[in-house]
Amino acid sequence: MKHTHKLLSVAVATALLAACGDTKTTIVEHAPVEEVVEQDKGHDDHGHEGHDHDHDSVSEAGRLLITSPGINSVHVLDIKHKEVAGELTSSNYANRVYATENSRYAVLVQSEQGRVEFIDGGIWQEDHGDHMHPYEEEPKLSDVSFDHVKPAHVTNGESSTAIFFDGSGEDAVNAEVVVFSETYISGDKDKVAEIHYDTNMHGAAQSRGEYTFSTIRDPQTESTLPTQIGLYHKHGDHFDQEKVFDVTCPALHGSAQNHEHVSFACGDGVVVIAEENGEFVATKIVNPDSFAENQRIGLLIGHENSHQFIGVAGTELVVVDAEHGEIEKIDWSATENYRFAGGSFNYDGSHAAVLDTAGVLTIFEQHAEGDEHHWEVAHSVKVHEHELSAIPEGAVFSIAFSGAENIAYVTDSNAQHVLGYDLETAEVKVEIELDFTPERLVWLGIEKGGEHTH
Template identity: 80%
Template sequence: MKHAYKLLSVAVATALLTACGDTKTTIVEHAPVVEPVKKEDGHDEHDHDHGSVSEAGRLLVTSPESNSIHLLDIEHKEVAAELASSNYASRVYATEHSRYAVLVQSDNGRVEFVDGGIWQEDHGDHMHPYQETPKLSDVSFDHVKPAHVTNGENNTAIFFDGNGEDAINAQVAVFSEAYLGGEKDKLAEIHYDTNMHGAAQSRGEYTLSTIRDPETASTLPTQIGLFHKHGDHFDQDKVFEQSCPALHGSAQNHEHISFACGDGVVIITEENGEFTAKKIANPESFAEKQRIGVLRGHENSHQFIGIAGTELVVVDAEHDEIEKIEWTITKDHSIAGGDFNYDGSHAAVLDSAGVLTIFEQHAEGDEHHWEVAHTVKVHDHELTALPENVTFRLAFSGAENIVYVTDSDAKHVLGYDLETAEVKVEIELDFTPDRLVWLGIEKGGEHAH
């Protein structure tokens, strides 16, 4: 894998800032931004000599088939920066603490990073926040088919699929935000002897990653391995005996790591440095060939949420159950995205018709169930009259109970309060939005993804 640390001249940096033209963005706010939390001594949580730092954070928004990137300062109602990646970023993610955006340029075999410019450091007696102008990072990765990006508590993992036709093997890069800040020893890699469309979950000094038999025709892996970090690389410690045919999708929470298989979900539990695995079979209610292909987890939830075609399920690792959530997608449409909110109390799903569904978790004894709390139609048009090729995307704030949704036809971003489903922030754009991700200081300083 090629890793690039590039030094940008003033001229190049200026070109990046002006590559998008003189676009203008206005932000209409429907409710005040939450004020800093007051401590018992009457001082606010960030009462230090460091100036004002936005608690609302920033939104990075891309444009379709374009390398233009806009970073929007939500609190101060202004464009914080306009940048340009090397190529169109087909997917965007945040790193483990939401300081950096990960720009996955799949068709070009490249991954770049944008420093959102808002972060905090531990100064012993307090967490010290900083705010600077966003910028393109000097770090980039170049390898074939960057695909799944996942976050652990203190690391981010990127799986590069490789290419069988050209005999290019898969690789995994595991790194921290400190690596992107210049600490080159904060990177370790897994190198495979074949290609695969795999997934990896970073877990402290370990990484759980997929394994594929090179003799199989499918590029999907069928097993899961435990890899132990040693300096700049990982050694394979074990292969779990539970098979996972057609593996696709993974997630983790405080206790468990999960991998979605064609016939169920493998649950791996860590306890005192030991990892054990079990498998929960798909429920009998699944249709023929139906399987979970996407998993979402949160450190504050014992359950995983899975996407199985056009249905949602709860994977309960404590009770070894997979149950469907009572919810119906808009007819003839697909799921555009979904996840937990910042503290795990809510979840939301957006479909391709622009319908946002908000779920709340309810406890019944020692069991927890997810129920629909609100349904919102994001788009103004009738569902039968959606313009051709209109897209909707969502991203969750890491500091507030808000989910942001883009509408490519209306050219705006709406921020919905997950408690009330009310619009709290409206961002009007003069460019067509595509992908988006929230960057900033997460509430409490940590968040499992």
């Protein structure tokens, strides 16, 4: 894989905003957050250039990075002040965006060009021994990038991020995985390691401390989907394969992790991996009888504070209970003739929300019954003003979750605004108007309550 570290020109423009994005509803005042107190620009005691802030003065609201369809210009919004903190240009159009493990950087996946770039959101914190010190600077395009064929799944562990590059059978380019931490992007070039395969595949990887769980495909099979899972152990700049789990996972697609388990979605169920007596053990939870013919889980969502995974099975949702070995359908399905558009847990794992392509936001709460937990619909709101039968053609609704507050942000490409929904009440707490067309978005800032793993 080619890693590049070159200086890139960055255009930064500041402008006022006020409206909404991927979903829409009524306006409610934003909950008060702390004022940002800027000091003189310069170098702080730790060599950082830019605006240093007093402790606890950096806004917890964070920032939103938003892409526009078909172009390589991205906007970074200051949520609290409802203004553009920076307008930046990537090398190519980013068809997918993610956040790194602590939400400091946005990952810009440029699939067609085989390139991944990073934007520093400009809000982060450092461990100063007796306290965590926050910083706030202008967002900027990093000089770090990865170049390899077909960057696909991007997943987060507690202390690292993994990117799976599918490679290409047609071009005889093998798959590979790169695992790195935010410290690598900020300058520690030793904080990266790779897995190299002898074939291409549409795979997935989950990094977990010094280990990475990653998929394996038989080169003789016609399908590009893998069928097995391997355990890889980090040694310097690479991983060595330690074992291949006996439990097979045909047509593997989708993975996630929480505090106790790593999970991979298969055509016939979900493989869950746990550590027992110092050894990683894999078991399979088979698809329930309630599944329709050929229905399978194709996407898994996890959170370190939740014992359960949420799975997307076509137009339906399920709960994957790894502790009890069960898969149970949730009382939700996408709006008729539409599909799942995005969703995740909130910052502390107490709520979850999903958005469909009809612009309907559904918020779930978790309820305990003994040692079992069930997810129930708490709110369902339409995030735009159109009748479902009259949604404008080509309308795109997207969702991202604050890593510090109980808020989900949605964008509406037609209304050109961002709305921030309180996941407790379903009320709109933030509304920001845009003077550009939004497509995808990701939250950047200082997290509270654990990572989000996709």
